[in-house]
Amino acid sequence: MKKKILALYDSEKDYLDSLAEYLKGREEFPFALHAYSEADKLLEFGKKEQIDILLVAESDFTYEISKLDIGKTLLLNESGTVRGENIKNIDKYQKAENIWYELMCDYADFTEAEGRRLVTGTRAKLIGLYSPVRRCLQTSFALTLGQTLAEKKKTLYISFEHYAGWNQLLDKNVRGDLTALLYFGKESEETFFYRLQSMTMKIGALYYIPPAYAGQNLIYVSAKEWKALIQRIAEMGGYDYIILDLSESIQGTYEILCLCDRIYTIIQEDERARAKLAQYEELLRVCECEAVLEKTRKEILPPFAQLPERIEQYTVGELARYIRKLIREDLGAA
Numbered sequence: 001m002k003k004k005i006l007a008l009y010d011s012e013k014d015y016l017d018s019l020a021e022y023l024k025g026r027e028e029f030p031f032a033l034h035a036y037s038e039a040d041k042l043l044e045f046g047k048k049e050q051i052d053i054l055l056v057a058e059s060d061f062t063y064e065i066s067k068l069d070i071g072k073t074l075l076l077n078e079s080g081t082v083r084g085e086n087i088k089n090i091d092k093y094q095k096a097e098n099i100w101y102e103l104m105c106d107y108a109d110f111t112e113a114e115g116r117r118l119v120t121g122t123r124a125k126l127i128g129l130y131s132p133v134r135r136c137l138q139t140s141f142a143l144t145l146g147q148t149l150a151e152k153k154k155t156l157y158i159s160f161e162h163y164a165g166w167n168q169l170l171d172k173n174v175r176g177d178l179t180a181l182l183y184f185g186k187e188s189e190e191t192f193f194y195r196l197q198s199m200t201m202k203i204g205a206l207y208y209i210p211p212a213y214a215g216q217n218l219i220y221v222s223a224k225e226w227k228a229l230i231q232r233i234a235e236m237g238g239y240d241y242i243i244l245d246l247s248e249s250i251q252g253t254y255e256i257l258c259l260c261d262r263i264y265t266i267i268q269e270d271e272r273a274r275a276k277l278a279q280y281e282e283l284l285r286v287c288e289c290e291a292v293l294e295k296t297r298k299e300i301l302p303p304f305a306q307l308p309e310r311i312e313q314y315t316v317g318e319l320a321r322y323i324r325k326l327i328r329e330d331l332g333a334a
Contacts, residue, residue, distance in 0.1 A: 005053075007055070008033065039062065128260035157207070157209075
């Protein structure tokens with residue numbers, strides 16, 4: 001399928017080159033990008049080719065450019081005063097990832113209006129992590145697994161924690177989160193795809209959807225809604241693996257586990273932990289979820305002398321070596 005054309009025009013060449021480099025560096029960037037610092041070259045191109053989106057600096061948006069046959073025009077606003085009737089204004093002087101977010105959200109609205117359809121790819125393998133035992137390094141395990149897989153396979157991590165603290169840990173000003181993506185879950189395939197692309201962020205090579213900022217909102221999401229969202233991401237997100245870091249503080253934990261291709265349950269050997277595990281496995285049988293048990297690999301983690309302090313460092317150290325061995329043995333990945 002031919003890529004849609006995104007034309008970027010800004011006479012401030014250093015800014016243009018920097019933004020173009022960031023956009024082209026997005027692995028999932030869905031456009032053919034054409035960047036111009038001179039008006040005559042943009043005009044010449046626009047008369048020969050159909051530009052689907054024009055992202056143009058406010059001070060460079062001239063009458064001649066406005067008369068080109070363009071699907072959607074977005075202004076990189078420099079003055080702080082909104083310009084142009086029915087033209088989306090994006091603050092030029094902000095982080096490139098925020099410009100990316102606004103660009104993709106606006107394009108999602110545009111494609112919804114056009115009613116286009118997206119051709120989906122191969123379904124991702126779902127890896128669930130859940131343990132009835134608390135403080136067992138489940139999230140550290142999940143993030144290390146995700147980042148290690150992401151070194152060779154396109155991998156997405158989704159956290160269902162109520163208080164993940166990611167804004168603070170990564171110093172990110174998140175513009176959308178898991179609950180926002182749920183809101184868009186019933187949109188058309190292409191619109192949802194662009195919403196998903198706009199919200200995903202990266203730690204190293206690992207993609208992630210920012211966890212819910214207001215975790216209590218997760219409580220009200222039904223099992224059916226979670227399943228529909230996860231299946232949709234798996235079918236059309238273009239990922240090889242999706243890591244689901246689950247907890248019992250959402251509805252439908254068992255139903256989500258049933259969707260998974262592989263499940264890891266971290267356990268401990270003390271009497272209380274064994275009792276919790278026994279109750280969990282008994283409930284799975286009562287709920288007729290024996291398939292979860294069949295897909296589960298129970299892990300007793302050895303003591304680690306030290307774990308990385310920062311999320312970005314989870315690909316090194318003792319836990320990372322443990323995970324790499326697990327991936328080779330259990331998932332057949334190098």
